[in-house]
Amino acid sequence: MNDYKKLTNEVGAPVPDNENAITAGPRGPVVMQDVWLMEKMAHFNREVIPERRMHAKGWGAYGQFTVTHDISKYTKAKVLQPGAKTDVFIRFSTVAGERGAADCERDIRGVATKFYTEEGNWDLVGNNTPTFFIRDVHNFSDLNRAVKRDPRTGRRSAQNNWDFWTLLPECFHQITVVMSDRGIPASFRNMHFFGEHTFSFYNEKNERVWCKFHLKTQQGIKNLSNEEADTINAMDREYHGADLYSAIEKGDFPKWTMYVQIMTEEQAKNHYENPFDITKIWRHAEYPLMEVGELELNRNPENYFAEVEQAAFSPAHVVPGIGFSPDRFLQGRLFAYGDAQRYRLGVNHNLIPVNQAKTEVNEYHRDGAMRVDGNYGGAPAYTPNSMGAWTAQPDVMEPPLDLEGAMYRYDPKDDPTDDCFRAGGDLWRVMTEDKKEILIQNTADNIASVTPNIKYRHAAHCYLADPEYGKRFAKAAGLDVDKMIKLSQLSNAELIQATLSSDM
Numbered sequence: 001m002n003d004y005k006k007l008t009n010e011v012g013a014p015v016p017d018n019e020n021a022i023t024a025g026p027r028g029p030v031v032m033q034d035v036w037l038m039e040k041m042a043h044f045n046r047e048v049i050p051e052r053r054m055h056a057k058g059w060g061a062y063g064q065f066t067v068t069h070d071i072s073k074y075t076k077a078k079v080l081q082p083g084a085k086t087d088v089f090i091r092f093s094t095v096a097g098e099r100g101a102a103d104c105e106r107d108i109r110g111v112a113t114k115f116y117t118e119e120g121n122w123d124l125v126g127n128n129t130p131t132f133f134i135r136d137v138h139n140f141s142d143l144n145r146a147v148k149r150d151p152r153t154g155r156r157s158a159q160n161n162w163d164f165w166t167l168l169p170e171c172f173h174q175i176t177v178v179m180s181d182r183g184i185p186a187s188f189r190n191m192h193f194f195g196e197h198t199f200s201f202y203n204e205k206n207e208r209v210w211c212k213f214h215l216k217t218q219q220g221i222k223n224l225s226n227e228e229a230d231t232i233n234a235m236d237r238e239y240h241g242a243d244l245y246s247a248i249e250k251g252d253f254p255k256w257t258m259y260v261q262i263m264t265e266e267q268a269k270n271h272y273e274n275p276f277d278i279t280k281i282w283r284h285a286e287y288p289l290m291e292v293g294e295l296e297l298n299r300n301p302e303n304y305f306a307e308v309e310q311a312a313f314s315p316a317h318v319v320p321g322i323g324f325s326p327d328r329f330l331q332g333r334l335f336a337y338g339d340a341q342r343y344r345l346g347v348n349h350n351l352i353p354v355n356q357a358k359t360e361v362n363e364y365h366r367d368g369a370m371r372v373d374g375n376y377g378g379a380p381a382y383t384p385n386s387m388g389a390w391t392a393q394p395d396v397m398e399p400p401l402d403l404e405g406a407m408y409r410y411d412p413k414d415d416p417t418d419d420c421f422r423a424g425g426d427l428w429r430v431m432t433e434d435k436k437e438i439l440i441q442n443t444a445d446n447i448a449s450v451t452p453n454i455k456y457r458h459a460a461h462c463y464l465a466d467p468e469y470g471k472r473f474a475k476a477a478g479l480d481v482d483k484m485i486k487l488s489q490l491s492n493a494e495l496i497q498a499t500l501s502s503d504m
Contacts, residue, residue, distance in 0.1 A: 053144060068082075074260075075211075079115050079119070106442070112311075129174060131173055140329070165458075180431075256295045278327055306353070444477050470485075
């Protein structure tokens with residue numbers, strides 16, 4: 001006989017009947033005295049927590065990260081020392097869709113990795129692309145609103161999406177990636193993922209370098225065409241989640257190899273473009289990939305809500321030896337992610353088991369909803385104090401960073417080194433002919449319902465990246481090539497002004 005749990009109410013008292021309500025007579029109304037019914041319905045009414053504004057649809061798994069190479073000259077982080085083994089939890093997600101969206105939509109995939117290190121949790125929060133659409137955090141909420149549902153129609157809007165993208169030329173490289181064959185991965189197992197931002201390392205001598213994180217799939221890159229994705233979405237909207245779960249259940253554990261790129265502070269000062277701009281790449285020929293270790297996923301969660309839906313990540317969670325950078329988008333995310341989790345899960349969300357550090361935590365925060373530990377008992381609630389409690393650890397402090405320039409709202413487009421089209425053009429030129437054709441067709445299909453002015457804006461950007469790219473897109477979108485070329489000769493402000501009217 002199975003050892004099933006006996007049903008109780010919320011405080012452990014036995015429940016005599018879970019099928020029949022207490023009524024006044026066999027055909028009479030339900031009475032308020034049926035307190036188990038009231039408890040059951042009241043809890044059901046509150047089961048749904050606020051969904052993530054972005055990355056709402058996701059799947060997760062546990063695993064282990066093993067360091068196989070020595071990068072200790074760059075970082076003192078214990079999680080990155082040779083031979084270190086660290087438990088991890090990863091949540092994969094689409095970005096724009098709601099919790100019920102289909103897995104195989106054309107979108108970037110979020111990949112958030114929680115390393116349960118001996119020095120505290122390290123959250124590496126990135127995507128399956130090495131860059132992002134925007135570089136200033138002021139555009140963050142606007143990007144999200146542009147790709148979400150239109151306030152009037154309640155539907156996703158290609159017009160809104162492309163209008164926003166094309167008004168910010170720094171989006172161009174990411175658009176090229178998303179519209180390419182890589183825009184719909186065949187599975188989470190068959191895609192790379194990246195930290196995207198520039199982070200910093202500092203070693204035992206407190207010497208700083210800048211770094212980027214790359215995790216390359218060992219399963220090989222595989223992608224879906226629009227037609228393949230449409231067929232899958234019609235049959236199974238949870239296709240990627242099912243693939244990840246099934247692979248792990250049968251022992252086919254997915255693996256990725258971690259690499260880092262390193263740039264010295266001196267190199268950063270002399271780099272030909274802003275190395276902290278998340279819309280830019282660091283070329284591998286200039287800053288080669290250095291192998292670090294292997295990440296394997298080998299255990300599925302026992303309960304989706306408790307472990308995947310309640311998983312919370314923030315790029316603010318780093319450990320000694322890993323730090324931040326002047327990346328203006330990263331700086332905004334350091335606040336936004338943690339604040340979103342405090343709203344969604346509560347101020348004590350780090351006490352939820354999937355989010356708990358595996359080391360002793362003495363963060364000195366008190367009270368708040370759902371405080372489920374001892375709340376530090378009678379320990380002092382303030383510092384400084386005469387009891388020696390809550391002593392800071394200055395030995396882990398990052399080295400100082402020199403800053404220069406007047407405080408001002410700088411527009412990166414005013415920087416003469418800023419080129420929003422170089423990387424997109426480079427990507428186009430390394431594509432094989434079949435990949436170019438897929439990119440052009442995917443873009444033309446995706447933008448088909450959008451007004452001509454916005455199509456011309458994107459065509460001009462394509463031409464600035466590579467003339468062939470621009471001409472081929474213009475022809476596929478039914479645009480006048482000569483008109484596109486003339487528009488490409490305008491400044492960004494002039495191009496926007498010339499393409500404001502949908503009647504052009």
